[in-house]
Amino acid sequence: ALHSICICLFMLEAFPLRLSRLHRRMVMACFALPVLGVFLLPNTAAVAGLFLALIPNGLAAALALRSGKVGRDPYRLLYLFSLFLFIIYAPLTKTVLEAKLYIPGTVSNLFLILSQCVMLSRSYADAHEQVERVNENLERIVEERTAQLNDTNRQLSASQAALREMISNISHDLKTPLTVLNNYLELLGDDAIASNEKERAEYIGIAYHKNLDLQRLIHNLFEVTRMEAGTAVYRLEWVEGSRLLEEAGSKYGDLIRDKELSFSVGADCAAELLIDRHKIWSVLDNLVYNALRHTPKGGSISLNLCEAG
Numbered sequence: 001a002l003h004s005i006c007i008c009l010f011m012l013e014a015f016p017l018r019l020s021r022l023h024r025r026m027v028m029a030c031f032a033l034p035v036l037g038v039f040l041l042p043n044t045a046a047v048a049g050l051f052l053a054l055i056p057n058g059l060a061a062a063l064a065l066r067s068g069k070v071g072r073d074p075y076r077l078l079y080l081f082s083l084f085l086f087i088i089y090a091p092l093t094k095t096v097l098e099a100k101l102y103i104p105g106t107v108s109n110l111f112l113i114l115s116q117c118v119m120l121s122r123s124y125a126d127a128h129e130q131v132e133r134v135n136e137n138l139e140r141i142v143e144e145r146t147a148q149l150n151d152t153n154r155q156l157s158a159s160q161a162a163l164r165e166m167i168s169n170i171s172h173d174l175k176t177p178l179t180v181l182n183n184y185l186e187l188l189g190d191d192a193i194a195s196n197e198k199e200r201a202e203y204i205g206i207a208y209h210k211n212l213d214l215q216r217l218i219h220n221l222f223e224v225t226r227m228e229a230g231t232a233v234y235r236l237e238w239v240e241g242s243r244l245l246e247e248a249g250s251k252y253g254d255l256i257r258d259k260e261l262s263f264s265v266g267a268d269c270a271a272e273l274l275i276d277r278h279k280i281w282s283v284l285d286n287l288v289y290n291a292l293r294h295t296p297k298g299g300s301i302s303l304n305l306c307e308a309g
Contacts, residue, residue: 082108082115166224173217177210184210209255216285223282234276241271241305244280248303252288260297268306 086108184207188200226232245265256263273280284303291301 079115079119082112086112170217170221174214177213177217181207181210181214213289216282216289220282220286223279234279236274236276238272238274239277241267241273244273244275245303245305248284248288252284252303256288256292256301259292259295261292261295262300264300264302266302266304268304271305271307 184203188203188207223232245267249263249265253263288301288303295301
């Protein structure tokens, strides 16, 4: 009886189910019935009391079938069949058959052990397959995360390279007007230049324009910082494209012609632009000053407005 109870407990472990507290107490009470019957009943009735072991075994079998694992795994069904033979062997031969049919007890034991070994090996094989699948998924996840990390590292390297290039360009752009500004300020301190009103006015004008260049560069640097931080504020409004080009011609015309370059503006279409009037000049300043820097004397600079597409 104790042996059958232990096997029932093992079977419930092999076919796990979530039971409420009441159901758990009922199961334990059913398990206690055959043990109490064997110990409390007389010797002749104790043998018949072994049939009480069928109650917990039947309950365990019902729970096992309810778990749904038996239908998916025939080895568990084989184990249930061998368990039924093992449990019913002793009371059946001692009561109904009255020991007339001789069947060695070791047969049911061996059959139960064999089916149990088969079921356990099947369970271990399933567990091994699950571990392999988990390992494959883990390897795939690691590869994906590694690829994402490599992409992030490449983006970070590109961002750092762009930052270094931007700092280098800013340093170069600041150095040139500062050098020119210092040179002309030193010339203004010369007595010969100071006495010549025409040259002094020319040098002051050049120094003033270089100071404006410095302000423009510093302003652009702040704008880039705000845009990268996502704090830039845009005040959009509709502006006529032709009017914007007229203002650009008035602003840059004299400066470009002083560099012995020709300058022209034109519009291929009459369109209104939705722009920020202040920030658009930062864009145009960068375009024009870069063109001034890289255009040789005698060349031309044109600023045209056309429709994209």
